[in-house]
Amino acid sequence: MPELTLVFAVVALLVLAWAAWRVAALERKLKDPTSALAPLLEEKHRAMLTDLHTGLTLQGDRLGRNLADSSERLSTKIDQRLDQIAGKVSERLDDVMQRLATIDEAQKKIESLTGSVVSLQELLGDKRSRGAFGEVQLEALVRNVLPPQAFEMQYTLSNGSRVDCVLRLPPPTGMVAVDSKFPLENYHRMLDREANETERALAQRQFKADVRKHVDDIAGKYIIANETSDGAVMFIPAEAVFAEIHAYHPEVVEYAIAKRVWIVSPTTLMAVLNTARAVLKDVETRRHIHVIQEELAKLGTDFQRFDERMKKLADHIRQAHEDAEDVQVSSRKISQRFQQIESAEIEEKPAANVVRLETERKPGG
Numbered sequence: 001m002p003e004l005t006l007v008f009a010v011v012a013l014l015v016l017a018w019a020a021w022r023v024a025a026l027e028r029k030l031k032d033p034t035s036a037l038a039p040l041l042e043e044k045h046r047a048m049l050t051d052l053h054t055g056l057t058l059q060g061d062r063l064g065r066n067l068a069d070s071s072e073r074l075s076t077k078i079d080q081r082l083d084q085i086a087g088k089v090s091e092r093l094d095d096v097m098q099r100l101a102t103i104d105e106a107q108k109k110i111e112s113l114t115g116s117v118v119s120l121q122e123l124l125g126d127k128r129s130r131g132a133f134g135e136v137q138l139e140a141l142v143r144n145v146l147p148p149q150a151f152e153m154q155y156t157l158s159n160g161s162r163v164d165c166v167l168r169l170p171p172p173t174g175m176v177a178v179d180s181k182f183p184l185e186n187y188h189r190m191l192d193r194e195a196n197e198t199e200r201a202l203a204q205r206q207f208k209a210d211v212r213k214h215v216d217d218i219a220g221k222y223i224i225a226n227e228t229s230d231g232a233v234m235f236i237p238a239e240a241v242f243a244e245i246h247a248y249h250p251e252v253v254e255y256a257i258a259k260r261v262w263i264v265s266p267t268t269l270m271a272v273l274n275t276a277r278a279v280l281k282d283v284e285t286r287r288h289i290h291v292i293q294e295e296l297a298k299l300g301t302d303f304q305r306f307d308e309r310m311k312k313l314a315d316h317i318r319q320a321h322e323d324a325e326d327v328q329v330s331s332r333k334i335s336q337r338f339q340q341i342e343s344a345e346i347e348e349k350p351a352a353n354v355v356r357l358e359t360e361r362k363p364g365g
Contacts, residue, residue, distance in 0.1 A: 134180030134237040135164050141266060142167075142178075145273040150280055157228070161221040169229075169276055170283040177222035178233040178269075183210040187241055211245060211252050211263075219259040231260040233272070239265050 142151050142165055155166040157177070165178040189195065189203030214234060222232045234256070236242045242265035245252055256263050264272060285292075 130182040130184060131180065134182050134235065137237045137266065138164055138178065138180050138235050138269075141269055142273060145270065146277055147280070150276070157222065157224060159221070159224060163222050164235075166228075167276060169279060173279075174229045175227070176229045176231070176233060177218070178235055179218050179222060180235045180237060181211075181214040181218075182237060183207060183214065183241065184238070186210055187244065208249055208252050211249070212255055215252075215256045215259050215261045215263075218261050223260060231262060233269075234261050234263050235269055236263060236265055239267060241265075242268070 139153055142153075146167070149168070151165055151167050153165050154162055155177075156162045163177040164180050167176040167178060169176060186203045186207035190200045190207055192200065192203075195203070218232050218234050222228065223230065236245075242263065245263060253263065
């Protein structure tokens, strides 16, 4: 310990200083020729020096041992502290390695996702691929919401046109045609920041023309009197394109409504399909309402019969309870009678046919 070592050093210095002072004093006395005690003082001086040397030697040994012990304890504590620091450093390194592994895994996923995004962009770059993508997404949404009998994919109408999907809804709605359209090329051009204003304006006009053409195609092919509903649905499988049309091109939306074509996105189509499912369920319930009423009437009759039988059972249980109480009373009386018999407590009563004899006759009798 550094404090103990410093104390020992100070003590040693003080002892040495005191010894030097005593030696100097004795030397001054020895140099005095008139002193009669010179031999005695010299002898005492030598003895004192011997004792001082021995004491200093012992003190030095003790100080050395203390320093060795302090150094050993200090070394042990340093080793323990170093072990603790090494353990913490190892834990931190393990944590850093785990974080690096997580970052590496995330980087791989990002690279994979980047490749997937690039593949998706390449897929959507082709018009036929975009059409197939929209049809697959449409079918997945419809199958997840409606029962199989409520729709049909790739349905051919009487005019020979094949629509991506028809919804079989109850009257007066009837059969509703749903066709997927994906106007993506001019949409990307009008949002391209590298293009100039003229190019973007031209792409915007062409985008609106594309949407109008899709509306015209759907209205002309998939709305047939006495066969389909008086309206059809245009499904746009991209929320961003749908939002662009409704947010910045209201005249296109109004044009589609005038043509009785309803433009939907995946989110809004889900709302339409859920509404259709609710209507189908309500119609099915109404169709079987008489069956439900009959079953309810039978259930009411059965419940009335159950109530009557329950009352009878309650009467039987109450009567059985009363009979059990009567039996218990009789059982107590019989038990008491047996106890009286055992204790000979039966009262003797005179017999009814016994004739009492007069012990004394009256005079003259």
